[in-house]
Ligand SMILES: CCCCCCCC/C=C\CCCCCCC/C=C/C(=O)SCCNC(=O)CCNC(=O)[C@H](O)C(C)(C)COP(=O)(O)OP(=O)(O)OC[C@H]1O[C@@H](n2cnc3c(N)ncnc32)[C@H](O)[C@@H]1OP(=O)(O)O
C-alpha cells in the first residue's frame with residue numbers, strides 16, 4: 235500500500251544511530267556532488283580536460299584556456315587513446331611536428347592505428363581536444379606531449395579542415411554510457427600555434443629547441459592519477475547503490491519456509507544470501523574509507539609537488555593505480571552479484587541493476603586496464619624490495635616490507651575464533667601474506683639474467699602479490715578509520731563488525747595465499763570462517779539501517795526493488811505496464827505473421 239513502510243520492522247531492529255552513520259558515510263565528499271558531475275561527464279568530459287590543463291599548461295596558458303573551459307565556451311576532450319594503443323601511452327603514434335618556418339606544430343595521424351579512439355565527448359560535442367602526440371623536432375622524437383587543438387568551429391560546430399571526427403558507435407548493452415559520445419579523430423596535417431603545446435613541464439622555444447622537463451616526466455600522467463583516485467570513491471558509490479537495492483529487496487523477498495500458514499522466510503535470513511551479500515555491504519564501507527584516505531594522500535601529494543617535493547609521487551602512483559584496480563573489480567563483480575541476489579527480478583531494467591552494471595563495468599578498463607595497473611604496483615613493490623639491501627627503509631603503505639625478515643618468521647597465534655576480531659591479529663596476517671608473496675616474487679625474479687624477462691614470466695604471480703598489497707591497504711585504512719573518534723550509539727561497534735567481515739571474508743576467499751605462505755594453519759583458517767558466520771548474524775538486524783545510511787533517494791537508486799518503503803510488488807507490476815508493449819493487447823505483426831500460421835489447415839493431423 236502507498237505510504238506504508240514495508241521495511242519498518244527491519245528499521246526498528248537497528249542497534250545504532252543511523253543519522254551518525256549517514257554522516258560517517260558521507261564523510262568529506264557528497265555522492266550527489268560526484269553523481270551530478272558524473273551525469274555532466276556522461277554528456278561531456280570536464281573531469282579530465284580541465285584537470286589536464288591545470289596539470290600540464292603554463293600559468294599563461296591556463297589564463298587563456300581555463301576560463302573558456304570552465305564557462306563551457308569551449309568543450310574539451312581528453313584525447314589520448316588511439317585505435318592501436320591505450321595502455322601503452324609511450325606507444326601512441328599521432329605526431330606533432332614543429333615547423334620553425336611558421337612557428338607551428340603540424341598534427342598528423344600517420345597510420346590507421348594512430349586514429350584517436352575512445353575519448354569521451356570527442357564524437358559529437360567537443361570543440362577542442364587535449365591531444366596527446368609525439369613531439370617531433372628536426373626528425374627527432376621527444377615522446378608524447380599534450381597539445382590543445384580546436385576541432386570544430388565555434389560558430390557552426392562543423393569540423394575544421396584536416397579534422398575527421400566520428401562517434402565510435404554503440405557500446406556494451408543499452409547502458410547509459412551510450413549517451414557518452416566516445417569518438418574517433420584523424421588529423422590530416424592540422425596546424426596549431428606553438429603556444430598550444432602544453433608547456434608547464436617541458437617547452438619548445440621559438441628556435442625549435444626542446445627544453446626537457448626538470449621534474450619527473452611522469453607528472454605528464456598526472457590527470458590519470460587524479461581521476462584514478464576519484465574512481466575509487468566512485469566505486470564506493472556504485473557498489474553501495476547495488477548493495478542498497480539487493481539488501482532491501484532481500485528483506486522484502488520471501489521464499490519457502492512457511493509452516494502452518496506462517497509467512498515464508500525472508501531470503502535475507504538464508505545463510506547463503508548473507509554470505510554473498512554482507513561481504514559486499516562491508517566492501518562498500520571499506521572502499522569508501524580507503525577512498526577518503528586516498529583523497530587526502532592525493533591532496534598531500536599536490537601540496538608536495540607545489541614545493542617540488544616528489545618523494546611521495548611513486549607511492550601515489552602505486553596506490554592510485556592499485557586501489558583503482560582492486561576497487562573497480564570488486565564493485566563491478568559486486569554489482570553483478572547483487573543482480574543475482576535479486577533473482578529473476580534483478581534482471582529487470584526496473585530493478586536498476588542491469589543499467590548500473592552496464593554503466594559501471596568499463597571502470598575496470600578506462601583510466602588504466604586493471605591488470606596493467608596492478609603490474610605498475612608490482613613494479614613498485616619489486617623496486618622497494620630491491621632497495622632494502624641498500625638500507626632503504628620503506629615508509630607509508632610499504633612500511634611493512636621494512637619488517638619483511640620478521641614477517642617471514644610470522645605465524646598467527648590465533649587460538650579461538652574471536653581472536654580474529656582483534657585488528658592487530660588481522661593486520662599481521664595480511665602483512666605477512668603480502669610480504670611473503672612479494673618476497674617470493676623478488677626471490678624468483680633474481681633467478682633471471684634479464685629482469686624484464688623475469689617480470690614478464692612472473693607477471694601473473696606479481697599481479698597476485700600486488701593484489702595482496704592493495705587488500706592490506708584497504709584493511710589497514712578501515713582499521714585506522716575506526717581508531718578515529720566516531721560518536722553515536724552503536725555506530726563504531728557496527729563499523730567494527732563490518733571491518734571484521736571485510737577482512738575475514740578476504741582471508742576466507744584467499745585462504746590459499748594464507749596457507750601456501752604458511753601464515754596461518756588450516757585450523758586458524760577454519761576459525762576465521764566460524765567467526766565470519768557469527769558476524770553475519772550480528773549484521774543481520776542492522777542490514778537495512780546500514781544501507782539506509784547511504785542516504786540514497788529512490789530517484790538516485792532508480793530501482794523498484796530498492797525502494798525505501800519496500801513496496802516492491804505493486805510497483806514492479808505498475809512499472810511493467812509502462813512498457814509500450816502493453817499499450818495494446820494484440821502485438822504489432824500478429825495479424826501479418828502469426829495469425830496466418832495459426833490459421834494454417836492441419837495436414838494429416840500435423841501442422
Ligand atoms: C555509476 C554511478 C556513478 C555515480 C557517481 C560518479 C562519480 C564520478 C567520479 C568519478 C568517475 C570518473 C569517471 C571517469 C571516466 C573516465 C573516462 C576514461 C578516460 C580514460 O581512460 S583516459 C586514458 C587513460 N589511459 C590510461 O590510463 C593509460 C594507462 N597507461 C599508463 O598510465 C602508462 O602507459 C603506464 C603507467 C602503464 C606505463 O607508462 P610508462 O611506459 O611511461 O612507464 P613505465 O615504463 O611503466 O614506468 C616508468 C616509471 O614511471 C613510473 N610511473 C608510471 N606512471 C606514473 C604515474 N602516473 N605517476 C608517477 N609515476 C609513474 C613508474 O612507476 C616507473 O617508475 P620507476 O622507473 O620504476 O621508478
Ligand SMILES: Cc1cc2nc3c(=O)[nH]c(=O)nc-3n(C[C@H](O)[C@H](O)[C@H](O)COP(=O)(O)OP(=O)(O)OC[C@H]3O[C@@H](n4cnc5c(N)ncnc54)[C@H](O)[C@@H]3O)c2cc1C
Pocket residue numbers: 279312313314315318319320321322351352353354411416596599600601602603604605606609693
Ligand atoms: C568507457 C570508456 C571510456 C574511455 N574514455 C577515454 C577517454 O576519455 N580518453 C582516452 O584517452 N581514453 C579513453 N578510454 C580508453 C581507455 O583508457 C583504454 O581503453 C584503457 O586505458 C585500456 O587500454 P587498451 O584499450 O589499450 O587495453 P589493452 O592494453 O589493449 O588491453 C587488452 C588486454 O591486454 C592486457 N595487457 C595490455 N598490456 C599488458 C601488459 N604489459 N602486461 C599484461 N597484460 C597486458 C590487458 O590486461 C587486457 O587484458 C575509454 C575506454 C572506455 C572503455
